[in-house]
Amino acid sequence: MSACSPMADLATPRIADPSEASLVAVAYSGGRDSTALLHATARQARALNDAGASLQVLALHVHHGLNTCADDWLAHCESQCETWAQAGLPIRFRSARLEGRPAAGQSVEAWARDGRHAALAAMSAQAGANLLLLAHHQRDQAETLLLQGLRGAGVAGLAGMPAQQWREGLCWARPWLDLPREALEAYVRAHQLTHIDDDSNGDPRFARNRLRLSVWPALLEAFPQAEASLAQAARWAQQSLALQQEVAAEDLRRLLSINGLAVTELLALSPARASNALRAWLALQSGRPAPASLLQRLMRELPACKVGAWCCGAGELRLYRGRLQWRVRASEVAAAEASALTTTEIDLSALGYHPLPAWHGGWQVDPVASGGLACDRLKNLQMRARQGGEQFQLKPAGTLRSLKKVYQEQGIPAWQRRGPLLFAGDTLIFVPGLGLDARFSAAAGEPQVSLAWHEMAGDERA
Ligand SMILES: Nc1ncnc2c1ncn2[C@@H]1O[C@H](COP(=O)(O)OP(=O)(O)OP(=O)(O)O)[C@@H](O)[C@H]1O
Helix, strand or coil: CCCCCCCCCCCCCCCCCHHHCCEEEEECCCCHHHHHHHHHHHHHHHHHHHCCCCCEEEEEEEECCCCCCHHHHHHHHHHHHHHHHHCCCCEEEEEEECCCCCCCCCCHHHHHHHHHHHHHHHHHHHHCCCEEECCCCHHHHHHHHHHHHHCCCCHHHHCCCCCEEEECCEEEECCCCCCCHHHHHHHHHHCCCCCCCCHHHHCCCCHHHHHHHHHHHHHHHHCCCHHHHHHHHHHHHHHHHHHHHHHHHHHHHHHEECCEEEHHHHHHCCHHHHHHHHHHHHHHHHCCCCCHHHHHHHHHHHHHCCCEEEEECCEEEEEECCEEEEEECHHHHHHHHHHCCCCEEECCCCCEEEEEHHHCEEEEEEEECCCCEEHHHCCCEEEECCCCCCEECCCCCCCCEEHHHHHHHCCCCHHHCCCCEEEECCEEEEECCCEECHHHECCCCCCEEEEEEEECCHHHHC
16 A cells, blocks of 8 residues: 555554445545545555445545635535536545534634534434545644643653554544655645635644744744654653553552542552542543642642642532542532433434533443443443333342342442433343443453443533
């Protein structure tokens, strides 16, 4: 495969061979880079189809409704795809238009990015695509690292953009992240591709534009290797981030119980390791990175506290009997209860996070080696609110007991008993806070997954 082959090196647990995927989505803004990526992907799909595969490429365009030229860009993208399709490339086109405007004080860039991501995810899901390609390249990665550094980011920010990442059952992949911008320019020239030029790229109100226009030319002149070196620095940061996450997961396995995080044991760790574990736990609880100020405060105050409460997004942290617990605030719980009265049919067979805004949370599905739910049981499940009278078996050698009794025995506080229950038909199979009903634990060697219910923080629910 050539250096510009967009589907090279995209091996993932689910798509080991790209020819197995019948639909590959490409995020197509109409700009130079995504035009090149879409064209190269479609050409490669056609070559694979000639060799017997059956691949379709889905070009996904998002109309942000911000620029007066946005209608023209949409029309350009649609007509370009039509032209390519007529020339025999296996391309289909879809678009979505963002509604509303950024709120007063909200960053336009952040609003557009969040809306675009949601629209791309929704269009991919609707079409049945689980691989979405983005045209970021090495220069974008180098810029991201610089911008994050200038904001004072930690390792997670300095790691830049991942080459691939599963979110909500969709693999977001950047196959050209290691390619210099010049390689894409050369591809566009070689194939005489036409693309749009977004005039807002010259607007110095946006930090990335200021970096591109003023800083980058001077930087390159003084340090010609800057792009490759910064991208390499992001790769080292990605490795460090992975290591931090592994250490945090190991520590949390020891420190966590159903009653929360053991504070004495946490503080017995080195300060760096303790704040690493705390950061990971807070992010798991609230579904988003914890503010650095909260983390610093907790590290300072916890050693001197026996009881305490701290605000954390829409949630609240409580220290009680040596354990730190996180809970959604009472008003949020009431809203969640009100919306949780109906049965929701759900298919959890895709790995990753499945958001359920109406239930104010989502399911995280991860592969495990043992103690999980068999993969062939993940379709046709139902979520229901607790009605009373449910039966649950906690241990393999135990008996079926009333859920209420199991909650009491395990010391689960009332506010942790509100997550939705997961049923297969009439049988309760999973309870947030308690886990999987032991009768449904998959046999050793069987493909299986772990399930976890995460409540969303309030600002995620908007
Ligand atoms: N409006 C959009 N519709 C669909 N995908 C988009 C859109 N804007 C950006 N993307 C995707 O995100 C990637 C990075 O976005 P960025 O804003 O850096 O690109 P761009 O300058 O708009 O266009 P390009 O990267 O195509 O030159 C794009 O390469 C493309 O894959």
